[in-house]
Amino acid sequence: MKLTIREIAQMAGVSPGTVSKVINKTGSISPQTVKKVKKIIEETGYQPSFSAKSLATKKSNLIGLIYAGEVHVEFSHPFFNEVVNAFKNAIGKLGYDILVFSNDKFNMVKEDYVARCNHFHLDGCVIIAGEQLEEAVNELDQSNVPCVGVDIELKGPRSSYVSTDNGKVSAKVVEYLYLNSIKEVAFIGGPANSIISNLRKEAFTHYMHLFGMTVRPNWIQFGNYFEDSGYQAMKRILASKPYPEAVYTASDMMALGALKALKEEGLRIPEDMKLVGCDDIEACRYSDPPLATVKQDKDKMGKLAAYMLHDLINGNTEPGSILVDPKLIIRDSCVIEKDITMST
Known part of the structure; x- marks a missing residue:
């Protein structure tokens, strides 16, 4: 039967902490106690567990x-x-x-x-x-x-x-829309200085140009990844016509905010405008309508x-x-x- 450090401590009449210090050669332990603990370890063939060895190997885990x-x-x-x-x-x-x-x-x-x-x-x-x-x-x-x-x-x-792969995130959205004859697409990104958001925006504009799809400056807006910023960004897009056929946001939370703004405008989703988010958070499944998204694993x-x-x-x-x-x-x-x- 494999012994524990607590059982070794009981045999030696000391605390488990003392046994640990002897094993790891730390602390101020009397030579007599060290000798007694080591003798019991040798006689029982006790093998210190991974955690007991951690200090000896200079790892804290x-x-x-x-x-x-x-x-x-x-x-x-x-x-x-x-x-x-x-x-x-x-x-x-x-x-x-x-x-x-x-x-x-x-x-x-x-x-x-x-x-x-x-x-x-x-x-x-x-x-x-x-x-x-x-x-x-x-x-x-x-x-x-x-x-x-x-x-x-x-x-x-x-x-x-x-x-x-944030380039592929945007590529999948634009390719899907292009292959289904949707060419007027808006983008709502995170903060303008966000590295992740900018990777998605750059890939979005790259694939839009690659497929001959128009990139309108007023259809590119920025938020902060959260719901209210998506709502406000969507309001800015809807402030002037023509409207895009689809909106792609850099996060699901912003997509949920955009969804609220679209409903307030009296637009039907997806009949009047398509909406795609990013992340596949759990709330996507329960929004009305359920939110299309790019799933990150x-x-x-x-x-x-x-x-x-x-x-x-x-x-x-x-x-x-x-x-x-x-x-x-x-x-x-x-x-x-x-x-x-x-x-x-």
């Missing part, structure tokens, strides 16, 4: 979780929440716990992520993208702390990142981030990046009567 950016992503964010849950489950099975960076000023002067990692002896960090990244993120990226970014490009010596992204970080920590891989293919999900908000079948 702790991962830092950072919601980066001066404009922070919240725990309730419907897209990143699912990614983080998948990451948590996968990294837990690999033997790690997660420490969330929550206070704004670690050293009361600046947000020093490197100092925080050293303070808590973290094995690595996963960084969730926000907007307007603080310099501390760049410092962490360029440090020797293993890092994996989600939807944020990292280029450091021990950094990797995983992201949806949130579960796959979270799992990849976990395994990539584990490999970086253990020196099993070189830094790199993985782009995950999206999938176009057609629901009632973009149903076309004579839909041309295509691979999504």
Whole structure:
């Protein structure tokens, strides 16, 4: 029967913490106690568990979780929440716990992520993208702390990142509409300085031009990824005619806001205007009508981030990046009567 550290402690008449210190050669333990504990370990053939060995191997088995950016992503964010849950489950099975960076000023002067990692002896960090990244993120990226970014490009010596292929996100939407004779399309993006949103906007305009579809300046509007900004952006598009045949938004939340604005205008969806979002959050299935969207594989992204970080920590891989293919999900908000079948 495999013994536990608690049973070894009982045999030696000491606490489990004392046994751990003897195993890991830490703390102030008397030579007599060290000798007694070691003797019992030798006599019983006790093999320390992975966690008991962690200090001896200079690993804490702790991962830092950072919601980066001066404009922070919240725990309730419907897209990143699912990614983080998948990451948590996968990294837990690999033997790690997660420490969330929550206070704004670690050293009361600046947000020093490197100092925080050293303070808590973290094995690595996963960084969730926000907007307007603080310099501390760049410092962490360029440090020797293993890092994996989600939807944020990292280029450091021990950094990797995983992201949806954002060019393909827009390509799938524009191709689908073009193949179904929809050529007048508006775009609602996130903040004008958002890297992810701009990747989607650039791909949108590229494929619109490629297929000979008109890009109207007043049909390109910006929000902040959330519902009210999509509502306001859609109102700006509807302020003058002609109206587009379809609207594509860089997030589902903005699409839901745009849907509200369209209904207030008395427009029918999809009869008068088609609507496509991005992310495939759960609310898409229950909107009226159900929202067409580009699905990002949130579960796959979270799992990849976990395994990539584990490999970086253990020196099993070189830094790199993985782009995950999206999938176009057609629901009632973009149903076309004579839909041309295509691979999504």
